[in-house]
Amino acid sequence: MTVAGLSGVTKRHGETVVLDDVSLGFTENRIHGLLGRNGAGKTTIMQILTGQNFETSGKVEVFGEHPYENDRVLRDVCFIKESQKYPDMFAVHHALTAASLLYENWDAEFAAELVEEFALPPKRRIKKLSRGQMSAVGVIIGLASRAKLTFFDEPYLGLDAVARHRFYELLLADYAEHPRTIVLSTHLIDEISDLLEHVTLVDKGRVLLDGDSDELRASAVTVTGPARSVAEFAADHTELHREQLGGFLRVTLSGAIPERSPEDLHVEPVSLQQLVVRTTQQATGERGFVGAAHERGTRS
Numbered sequence: 280m281t282v283a284g285l286s287g288v289t290k291r292h293g294e295t296v297v298l299d300d301v302s303l304g305f306t307e308n309r310i311h312g313l314l315g316r317n318g319a320g321k322t323t324i325m326q327i328l329t330g331q332n333f334e335t336s337g338k339v340e341v342f343g344e345h346p347y348e349n350d351r352v353l354r355d356v357c358f359i360k361e362s363q364k365y366p367d368m369f370a371v372h373h374a375l376t377a378a379s380l381l382y383e384n385w386d387a388e389f390a391a392e393l394v395e396e397f398a399l400p401p402k403r404r405i406k407k408l409s410r411g412q413m414s415a416v417g418v419i420i421g422l423a424s425r426a427k428l429t430f431f432d433e434p435y436l437g438l439d440a441v442a443r444h445r446f447y448e449l450l451l452a453d454y455a456e457h458p459r460t461i462v463l464s465t466h467l468i469d470e471i472s473d474l475l476e477h478v479t480l481v482d483k484g485r486v487l488l489d490g491d492s493d494e495l496r497a498s499a500v501t502v503t504g505p506a507r508s509v510a511e512f513a514a515d516h517t518e519l520h521r522e523q524l525g526g527f528l529r530v531t532l533s534g535a536i537p538e539r540s541p542e543d544l545h546v547e548p549v550s551l552q553q554l555v556v557r558t559t560q561q562a563t564g565e566r567g568f569v570g571a572a573h574e575r576g577t578r579s
């Protein structure tokens with residue numbers, strides 16, 4: 280069941296088209312990745328779905344209703360972003376108390392455990408916290424709120440690598456015990472790709488990819504080997520990308536892993552990160568992509 284979705288949504292700021300006829304949906308009890316380059320429109324999508332921004336046209340539904348100024352909807356929605364502002368006097372514990380009043384599924388015990396886990400000084404004012412500690416405040420609120428629909432708009436980027444991995448572990452463990460819909464927006468695709476069950480890729484306000492992660496991973500392969508052999512093999516496939524590595528060639532090809540391939544070739548499924556990069560390059564016609572015209576021509 281789709282809990283939050285956009286249907287033919289366009290968002291304009293004056294002459295600038297920020298979202299261009301976007302349709303997407305986030306399914307109940309699933310971890311979604313909302314991916315895309317800087318300025319792609321990810322934050323705008325999340326703002327519209329959390330009632331913090333307006334669509335110019337199209338249909339927006341969260342739990343079957345429009346979210347704007349809609350308490351019935353918003354009490355089940357948590358939006359965690361890096362730029363979250365708190366009143367000047369707020370200490371960590373004030374932010375947690377405010378969150379406990381806002382979210383009906385708030386788990387105070389879990390929040391206290393997370394404060395210890397991320398070694399946060401509860402009485403320190405938020406504006407005095409380090410960047411990583413500020414990110415931890417957001418991460419803790421996002422997890423302990425247990426909202427039916429939780430958006431994380433890159434708040435964990437301020438955490439160091441060790442703390443980020445701990446966040447991913449905690450998220451997965453808590454999600455297993457308390458299934459809900461989680462949307463993660465990030466540039467660090469490799470880091471979170473194992474977490475994601477569904478991926479939506481946006482670029483320049485348009486949806487480029489939208490599908491189940493495993494199906495997307497199975498939709499392309501990387502083939503590496505002696506240049507001539509790879510080129511011969513690639514000739515029969517739709518090529519998404521080509522990289523020369525000395526006498527070797529690496530190509531990304533559209534399609535499933537072939538049952539048989541020449542012995543001197545190494546064929547592996549594409550990683551989510553590669554797929555995202557290649558698809559975005561293809562859409563923007565960036566250098567490094569061979570066969571863009573063909574691929575574009577074959578897309579419906």
Ligand SMILES: Nc1ncnc2c1ncn2[C@@H]1O[C@H](COP(=O)(O)OP(=O)(O)OP(=O)(O)O)[C@@H](O)[C@H]1O
Pocket residue numbers: 292295297315316317318319320321322323324
């Ligand atoms: N109020 C505004 N007026 C004009 N343009 C805006 C406004 N808000 C956002 N934009 C533009 O909309 C586009 C999408 O912005 P958005 O913040 O949604 O992207 P994003 O995918 O979240 O990017 P990032 O990964 O860099 O955070 C950008 O080009 C941005 O400059």
